[in-house]
Amino acid sequence: MPDEHPSKCPKLQSEEINRDPGTCKQICEFPINKQDEIRRAYLIIGPYQPKDIVYPYNDDTHCHRFQPSWFVSHKDWLEYSPSMDALYCLPCYLFKKPIGHPGSDVFISIGFNNWKKLIEKQTSKELENNRLRLKTSIECARWLAFQACAFRGHDESLDSKNRGNFIELIKLTSTFNDKVASVVLENALGNAKYTSPTIQKEIFHILANNVRNAIREEIGDAKFCILVDEAWDEDTIALTLKNEICAVLSCYNLHIENIRGQGYDGASNMHGEWNGLQALFLKDCPYAYYVHCMAHRLQLALVIASREVKDVHQFFDHLVNIINIVVGSSKRNDELQHAQAEQVENMIASNEIKTGRGANQIGTLQRAGDTRWGSHFQSICSLIKMFDAICKVINTISEEGANYKQHGDVEGAYQVLTSFEFILILHLMKEVMGITNVLCQALQQQSQDLLNAMHIVSTTKSLIQKLRDDGWEPLLASVISFCEQHEIDIPDMNARYTKGRGRYRRQDDNLTMEHHFRIGIFTVAIDFQLQELKSRFCALTTEFVILSSALNPNDAFRLSKIVDICNLVKKYYPQDFTEHEQELLESQLRHYELDVIKHPDFQNMSTISELCRGLKISGKSKIYFLIDRLIRLVLTLPVSTTTTERAFSAMKLLKTRLRNRMEDELLADNMIVYIEKEIAGKFTIEMIMDEFYSMKNRRQA
Structure with missing residues (x-):
């Protein structure tokens, strides 16, 4: 074999430097x-690593032989002898002396050529590295x-300053673990980086399928309900x-006949009596009872009540305008x-307020959302607090306005803000929406039963009626x-x-300012609110809810009646109880x-879910x-579709403008x-990893 580096050792005779480690002295x-x-001469030349040769098989099966890729992973010390078909260690040859023990001279003079053992060891190491890489x-x-x-x-190229969150997070992870750093990204094999x-x-598909299967396993053979909401850009015909x-x-092998509840919003394609989605399912399963989302009902009640009273409607228009003016820019x-x-600072100096940890926080004016009337309550409270x-x-804006239009808009907003009528409606809406906000928050809970929701609706009506009286x-x-x-007049x-100005003003000698504020605004606004709540939630006073109340543990089971519970089963759940079980139920x-x-x-329980x-x-x-x-079965009935609303909120976070091609x-x-990150995290x-490898015939090592 010719010398690969003849010029690096000119002072030594050629016969003194034998490049083949199997035949050298x-x-x-x-x-x-x-x-x-x-x-020194051997160190300058480096390990003898011939590559352009044919490496022979050393057994009859022709399965194992020396692998030239080992030169890459062990380039600093590994040598190969073509004459002996064995590998050697250059540092061992130079500095280690055979001591007579078996195996002490393997990498010095005898050479190692048990390729099967070496490949198995190398395979185990590659498998470990691959799994660590995939785990990361x-x-x-x-x-x-x-x-x-x-x-x-x-741009995810090597020269990019930002290669994307996924690759950048892998790089960050590798900085905390040298073992991870040695196997990921550029240190990984070209076809096993696991970053494409x-x-x-x-990986996403495996996680998602496991979550779906876990949910399906949790349902088992039990009855279930469906909650549905639709997007505007899809075909939303009921069929x-x-x-x-x-x-x-x-x-997922879930049968329609096991549906025991449907929860949708009030759109005609969903709740239509003849061709709506709920009607189509009722034809296949007569026990899939439909409940119009109670949170949506409350939303409709608040919106319509605010629009029907002219002064209240104008108040919310002015409120939005004032908020836009005040927080319209940074x-x-x-x-x-x-x-x-x-x-x-002035109030603390004059001892009007006390100091303490977390007290007197500086905030901002809350914007009101069109689809969430609970946010209007926050806007009203923040306006009163920061008046x-x-x-x-x-x-300040009025004095420093850039043009006459801005001057006029701001001065008009200031006149409205400092009017007695605006302040009256501001405090009235704070009282009314403070009462309805409790119901709004309760209906948005992830777990809520129908009977408890009905009870909160009832208390909301009672409190608003008490406010009116x-x-x-x-x-x-x-x-x-x-x-x-x-200092408001x-x-x-x-x-x-x-009422009105100029020649079109109307004046009634019997109509006083107090009558206008009390009857024309206060009473009318509350009456419309009560009317909408009663009309929107009247369906709850059905026979089903009355009979279900017999199961309610509230007030020490005051409403519990055996007859009502038996009638509930006979009329609404005959499919779920045989005739014998209905007779046995009465004994139980x-x-x-x-x-x-x-x-x-069980005496202090207040909801049917607590009883369960x-x-x-x-x-x-x-x-x-x-x-x-x-x-x-009663708990299966849905109360609201807030779960699906949260899914749409999640969609806004996931499918952004930059990810709209997903x-x-x-x-x-x-x-x-x-x-379902709680499930996915388990x-x-x-x-x-095992499921990932089983998806295809992947290379694990």
């Missing part, structure tokens, strides 16, 4: 005064999915929606916060006190009220009445299994992993 065989020189990719993909972050970058978009999609829903249910928002800080600061900002005097006193504090309540109810209803552990958990924990669900089954399957996988990395 041992260092100890050279004259002692030349040994160091020989060592899965962890990074799952973290980005939980945070609703984009994966890919505009295809790999990302497969199309039904076919799509049936396809999904069939995919500069104005900074001025508002600066004005609040000055106000707080002085808002007036100061409006005056007894709330005028306290409200007027609060409004007058507020006006005096902020208070009209004479006994003066005549004049007699024992239940003496056992559970009188038991001290209590029966499960105490083990009484096995004794009264028919009652437990009935309770679960495929439907990837979007669906991404959404279910993000929404799957182990090893489980995901």
Whole structure:
């Protein structure tokens, strides 16, 4: 074999440097005064690694032989002898002496050529590196999915300063672990980096399928309900929606006859009596009872009540205009916060307010959302709290306005803001929406039962009625006190009220200012609110709800009646109880009445869901299994579609302007992993990796 580096050792004779480690002399065989020189020469030349030769098989099966790729992974020390078909260690040859023990001279003079053993060891190492590399990719993909972050970058080349969140997160992870850094990205094999978009999609698909299967397993053979909301850019015909829903249910072996509840909004294609989605399902399953989303009902009640009363409708228009003026830019928002800080300092100096940790926080004026009337309550509260600061900002804008239009808009807003009528409606809406906000928040809970929701609706109506009967005097006193504090003109309540101006004004000698404010605004606004709540939620006072109330543990099971519970089963759930079970249910109810209803552990329960958990924990669900089954069926009825609304909110986070080309399957996988992150976080990395390798005939080593 020719010498690869003949010019690097000119002082030594060619016969003294034998490049083949299998036939060369041992260092100890050279004259002692030349040994160091020989060592330096070999170190300069480097390991002998012939590559352009044919490596022979060393067994009859022709399965194993030397692999030239080993030169790459061990380039600093590995040598190969063509004559001996064995590998050697250059540092061992130069500095280690055989000591006579078996195996001590393998890498020095004898050579190692057990390729099968070496390949198995190398395969195990590659397998370990591949799994570590894949584990890093899965962890990074799952973290980005939980945070609703984009994966890919505009330029993922090596020269790019930002290669996308996925690759950049892998790089960040590698900085904390040298073992990870040694196997990922550029240190990985070209065909096993596990960073391509295809790999990302497969990881997502595995996570999403595991989440879907976990949900399906949780449902088991139990009855279930469906919650549906539609997007505007899709075909939302009722029959199309039904076919799509049936396809999904069939995919997971969920039968339509097991549906026991439907929850949609009030759109005609959903709740139509003849051709709506709920009617189509009722034809296939007469026990799939439809419940119009209660949160949507409340939304409609608030919107219509605000539009029917002209003064209240104008108030909300003015409110939106004032908010847009005050927080319309970052500069104005900074001025508002600066004005609040000055106000707080002055009030602290005059001992009007106390200091403490977390007290006197500086905030901003909350914007009201068109589709979430709970946000209007926050806007009203923040306006009352920051009234002085808002007036100061409006005056500043009026003085520094860029043009006459801006001057006029701001001065008009200031006149409205400092009018007695605006302040009155402001405080009235705070009282009314403070009451309805409790119901609004309760209906948006992820877990809410129909009976408890009905109870909150009832208390909301009672509180609004009480406000109408007894709330005028306290409200007027609060409004007058507020006006005096902020130097707002208070009209004479006994003066005549004049409507309109100029020749078109109308005046009634019997109509006073107090009559206008109390009857024309206060009473009318509350009456419209009560009317809408009663009309929108009247369907709850049906026979079904009345009979279901017999299961309610509230007030020490005050409404519990055996007859009502039996009638509930016979009329609404005959498919779920045989005739024999209906007879047995009555016997169980007699024992239940003496056992559970009188038991001290069940006395303080207020909702039917608490009762269901209590029966499960105490083990009484096995004794009264028919009652437990009935309770679960009642709990299956949906209250609101806030779960689907949250899915649309998640879609806004995931499918942004920069990610609008995402495929439907990837979007669906991404959404279910993000929404059900609690479930997705329970799957182990090893489980995901094993499923990933089983998807295709992948190279694991």
